[in-house]
Amino acid sequence: xHEHSGFKEILYDSMxxxxxxxxxxxxxxxxxxKDGFTxxxxxxxxxxxxVPHLIHxxxxxxxxxxxxxxxxxxxxxxxxxxxxNESSRAxxxxxxxxxxxKFIRAHTAVLSPIRSIPTELIEEIxxxxxxxxxxxxxxxxxxxxxxxxxxxxxWRVTALSLPTLWNRLPTLVLGLPxxxxxxxxxxxxxxxxxxxxxxxxxxxEVLARSRDAPLSFYIYAPFQDYASxxxxxxxxxxxxxxxxxxxxxxxxxxNAFRRARGRIPRLRALSLExxxxxxxxxxxxxxxxxxxxxxxxxxxxxxxxxxxxxxLTQYDERAMNRGGLKHVLTHAVDLKTLDIRFIGxxxxxxxxxxxxxxxxxxxxxxxxxxxxxxxxxLSSLTLPSVKEIRVGSYQEDLVPHLTALIARxxxxxxxxxxxxxxxxxxxxxxxxxxxxxxxxxxxxLDLAMPHKFDLSDLxxxxxxxxxxxxxxxVLLIHSSMKEIYGKERILRNLAxxxxxxxxxxxxxDEDAGVGRRELLHTELPELDSETPPRKRAFEWSFPRRLDxxxxxxxxxxxxxVVNIYMSKLHISLRRLGAxxxxxxxxxxxxxxxxxxxxxxxxxxxxIRADLVNMRWAMKGNRSLVYVPADDGKHRRALLCFFFxxx
Numbered sequence: 170x171h172e173h174s175g176f177k178e179i180l181y182d183s184m185x186x187x188x189x190x191x192x193x194x195x196x197x198x199x200x201x202x203k204d205g206f207t208x209x210x211x212x213x214x215x216x217x218x219x220v221p222h223l224i225h226x227x228x229x230x231x232x233x234x235x236x237x238x239x240x241x242x243x244x245x246x247x248x249x250x251x252x253x254n255e256s257s258r259a260x261x262x263x264x265x266x267x268x269x270x271k272f273i274r275a276h277t278a279v280l281s282p283i284r285s286i287p288t289e290l291i292e293e294i295x296x297x298x299x300x301x302x303x304x305x306x307x308x309x310x311x312x313x314x315x316x317x318x319x320x321x322x323x324w325r326v327t328a329l330s331l332p333t334l335w336n337r338l339p340t341l342v343l344g345l346p347x348x349x350x351x352x353x354x355x356x357x358x359x360x361x362x363x364x365x366x367x368x369x370x371x372x373x374e375v376l377a378r379s380r381d382a383p384l385s386f387y388i389y390a391p392f393q394d395y396a397s398x399x400x401x402x403x404x405x406x407x408x409x410x411x412x413x414x415x416x417x418x419x420x421x422x423x424n425a426f427r428r429a430r431g432r433i434p435r436l437r438a439l440s441l442e443x444x445x446x447x448x449x450x451x452x453x454x455x456x457x458x459x460x461x462x463x464x465x466x467x468x469x470x471x472x473x474x475x476x477x478x479x480x481l482t483q484y485d486e487r488a489m490n491r492g493g494l495k496h497v498l499t500h501a502v503d504l505k506t507l508d509i510r511f512i513g514x515x516x517x518x519x520x521x522x523x524x525x526x527x528x529x530x531x532x533x534x535x536x537x538x539x540x541x542x543x544x545x546x547l548s549s550l551t552l553p554s555v556k557e558i559r560v561g562s563y564q565e566d567l568v569p570h571l572t573a574l575i576a577r578x579x580x581x582x583x584x585x586x587x588x589x590x591x592x593x594x595x596x597x598x599x600x601x602x603x604x605x606x607x608x609x610x611x612x613x614l615d616l617a618m619p620h621k622f623d624l625s626d627l628x629x630x631x632x633x634x635x636x637x638x639x640x641x642x643v644l645l646i647h648s649s650m651k652e653i654y655g656k657e658r659i660l661r662n663l664a665x666x667x668x669x670x671x672x673x674x675x676x677x678d679e680d681a682g683v684g685r686r687e688l689l690h691t692e693l694p695e696l697d698s699e700t701p702p703r704k705r706a707f708e709w710s711f712p713r714r715l716d717x718x719x720x721x722x723x724x725x726x727x728x729x730v731v732n733i734y735m736s737k738l739h740i741s742l743r744r745l746g747a748x749x750x751x752x753x754x755x756x757x758x759x760x761x762x763x764x765x766x767x768x769x770x771x772x773x774x775x776i777r778a779d780l781v782n783m784r785w786a787m788k789g790n791r792s793l794v795y796v797p798a799d800d801g802k803h804r805r806a807l808l809c810f811f812f813x814x815x
Contacts, residue, residue, distance in 0.1 A: 224275050227321040229284040238276050245272045291327045299334050306389055306417070310339045313375065332382035335375050336410075341400050343390035343422070369399055376407055383412030383435050391444050394421035401425050408432045417442035420450035420471060431457045438463040447471035466493070479503065482530075486510070494546075498526050508535040527551040535559040551577045559588040559615075568600045575607045584608045588615035590647070602626045602637060611638040618648035624659050629666040641667065685722050686738045689745070692718060695752065696744050705754065712755025719764050730779040733772055742769055 219237035223230055230238060249269035299314045313335065318328035328334055376384075384407060388400075395401065395418070404411075408429035414436060416423050420443060436458045446469055453475040455461060463483040464476060470488040478500035485508040486492050494509050507528075531552050537560070538546065547560075547570040555578065560567055567589050575582055587608065601623035605611065618624075627644075629636040644667065653660070690696050692715050705711055722742075727733045746765040750756045 218272070218276065220276075220279060223279045227284055227323055230279055235280060238279050242273055242276050245269050245276075249273070288323075288327055291324060292331060295324075295328055295331060295334060306340060306387065308337075308339050308387065310371075312337075312339060329378060332378065332380040335378040336382035336384050338372075338375065338384065338386040340387050340389050341372075341404075343388065343395055343398055343400060343418070344393060369403065372400065372403055376403065379410075381410065384410045385413035386411075387415040388418060388422070390418040390422055391442075392419070394419050394445070396421055396425055398425065405429045409434060411436045413438040415440040415442070417444070419443060419445040420447045420452060423452055423454065424450065427454050430454050433458050434460065436461050440465040440467070441474075442467040443471065444468045447473070449473065451475070472496070482506065484508070498528070498550075502528065503530055504528055505530050506533045507531060508533075510535075510537045525549050525551065527553070529553055531555055533557040533559075537561040547571070547574050550574060553579050554583060556583050557586040558584060559586075561588075561590040566600075568604055572600070572604045572607065575604070581610065582608050583610065585610055586613040587611055588613075590617055599623065605637045608638060610640055612640055613643040613645075614638065614641060615643075615645040616647070618646055618652040618656075621656050621659055624656060624663065627667075628659065628662045683736050683738075685718070685725060686736055686741050688718055689722070689738075689741055693745065693748075693753075695748065696741050701752075708754075712759055715753075715755065715761060716759045719759075719761060719768075723764065723768060727772065727775065730775040733775060739769060739772060742766075 219241050220234050318325045405428050411433050412435050437460050451473040456475040465485040467487045470492045481501045483506040487510045601619045694701050742765040746762045
């Protein structure tokens with residue numbers, strides 16, 4: 170008992186020193202014997218919670234409750250600090266510290282600001298967290314916000330009050346038992362044995378949560394006929410809320426929704442994927458859809474498809490049989506986007522004569538058809554507002570057809586993006602340039618490798634006059650390695666002229682001394698402070714090559730001082746004149762250094778005439794000095810700077 174009384178004295182002395190008030194809650198210390206050792210049990214340390222009803226909820230505390238919690242946390246922290254410094258047995262001290270830490274964490278959470286977030290802000294958080302997925306073949310029930318609605322009661326109430334969180338249904342697979350729809354494979358076996366809750370109950374609950382929000386759904390039942398189905402019945406009862414609908418099945422399954430005809434006032438986008446021969450089936454379910462603007466048809470097209478063609482603005486079709494392009498062009502005159510890809514064997518038109526058609530609002534045209542269809546279609550269309558054209562064919566050259574199509578457009582042409590794939594033979598020379606002259610506002614160009622002369626026309630150069638497509642930002646060229654051979658230099662110049670930032674002043678001819686300077690530095694790497702190759706001393710042709718190069722520079726007429734500055738040829742010539750005669754093979758015969766000084770003397774007049782325009786000059790390697798116009802002394806120094814004289 171001596172050991173126990175000593176511990177009691179230490180504890181009470183510590184409490185007295187820290188002035189801890191227990192408000193009469195501390196009971197008598199009791200002693201418990203365990204395995205021959207004596208331990209102290211303190212049931213009320215830490216003290217009981219002043220707000221037990223808030224510990225297991227997310228209800229925000231009142232001001233009075235907040236004060237009580239703050240005092241309780243401070244008391245528990247002081248007790249934890251005392252226990253940390255106690256000299257009692259380690260096991261007891263660690264267990265009591267854990268209790269205090271748990272108490273502090275639980276009550277700190279009560280003061281968390283998350284409990285006081287307004288409901289409006291929680292709604293925005295939930296909308297941000299929920300992925301706005303478009304129902305597709307691979308969408309899953311897990312994409313619905315079930316986890317967000319199970320955080321706490323407040324979040325659940327908020328989630329259930331937002332119908333837009335539940336209006337995008339997962340994939341509805343008609344082929345599986347209704348209880349197994351959209352469930353993980355691991356749970357399908359268990360679900361098949363259970364009669365309830367079935368997927369219909371789940372679907373009804375999701376539909377009820379979405380309330381009056383617009384619905385989006387995807388029906389997946391390829392190559393199957395369902396004249397009726399409970400899922401179809403559930404969707405038809407909410408047909409007034411359809412906004413986006415995708416049905417991948419057969420005409421029989423599509424007509425199972427026929428009871429919704431005339432009751433789809435909100436339907437905006439429709440996608441039909443039919444993989445079973447339609448026969449003579451008539452689909453008129455969507456004929457009365459006042460908001461329908463986007464339609465996509467994939468697979469086997471049926472000519473008995475009745476749609477409100479005159480109000481459509483976007484039409485996509487990927488048909489394996491003879492599609493509905495002719496019907497679309499003659500009835501959907503307000504189209505803004507048209508995408509047709511033929512994946513079958515039968516041409517759309519054959520030898521049918523198509524009248525001249527004008528689509529005044531069409532902005533984007535994408536076609537991939539057969540040869541006969543291009544001959545007929547592109548020669549009959551007029552597109553005054555088109556901004557993007559994508560066409561592809563592997564049987565003929567499309568450039569003449571595109572040129573004729575764009576030529577019928579009003580001037581100036583609005584086309585900004587052009588993509589086309591020619592046939593395997595190369596384009597005839599000049600065809601591409603003729604096409605691009607009609608499209609001065611082109612921003613993106615995607616094509617196969619053109620003829621090298623047409624490729625050269627794309628290089629921006631002052632010598633060739635106004636450049637083709639001056640606003641071009643993206644150029645994609647599809648080619649094999651074999652087609653690149655012999656065009657490397659043209660491609661390099663094309664990239665330099667289009668992709669690099671212009672570093673010249675107005676009036677600089679890029680054909681100036683840049684090429685001559687590069688050749689000079691190739692022959693004399695010493696001009697770049699590099700070591701010359703050893704074999705040059707024994708190369709008998711080197712002096713003659715350098716002599717011809719200097720003859721070329723001597724014949725060069727810069728025309729203006731800008732060409733001299735930007736080519737930096739005067740700097741290279743000055744370095745050449747300062748080289749040792751023993752470092753240049755053939756110097757005694759050709760006098761390279763003297764000829765370099767003579768060229769600089771000939772250009773001195775251009776520099777002197779331009780001195781009045783110079784205001785800034787380098788002094789040393791790190792100083793930039795302003796030179797007044799009437800400072801003759803510095804003018805002479807400036808002249809020395811530009812020619813690097815001593």
